[in-house]
Amino acid sequence: MNMQEAAERSDSLLDATFGAIRPEVQWAHDDTSAGTCDVVRRRVVLTVVSEQRRGSFLGVIERFWKKSGFDIISVNRSVDSPDIYAKTADGFTIGLIIGDKGQAFFEADTPCVEKSAVAEPASKPNGPAYAGVQIPYPNVHSAFWSAPRAN
Secondary structure (H helix, E strand, O other), X not given: OEHHHHHHHHHHHHHHHHHOOOOOOOEEEOOOEEOOOOEEEEEEEOEOOOHHHHHHHHHHHHHHHHHOOOEEEEEEOOOOOOEEEEEOOOOOEEXXXXXXXXXXXXXXXXXXXXXXXXXXXXXXXXXXXXXXXOOOOOOEOOOOOOOOOOO
């Protein structure tokens, strides 16, 4: 497998993960990093995920990854910056990190593979593309993900 093929595998992992989120969230591609033998693909969620819904959001992702046969390798249940990481049987690592102001970041890291050129992701974001400019903080409202939990 070369770096381009590994990047495409990472894209398919991210596509499947976002396909499991219901209701869907709006997202954009973030920068791709290519090392000497590995690639990191990143996506940023533009939908506001309220503090009260973050646990549910993380739970949806964790359940999907487990159902997909991934090994959960790390869970940080921090109130301010929770995250979760999983590893696939073929050595890819995928993570969800909740950052500043609740912004959700996904990244998929490849194992070390054969050096090659790496193209931009082929998948299209389901909202604005922010190529070459800073991605804003979450600014898309969802009746579900942005809402406080009902008591």
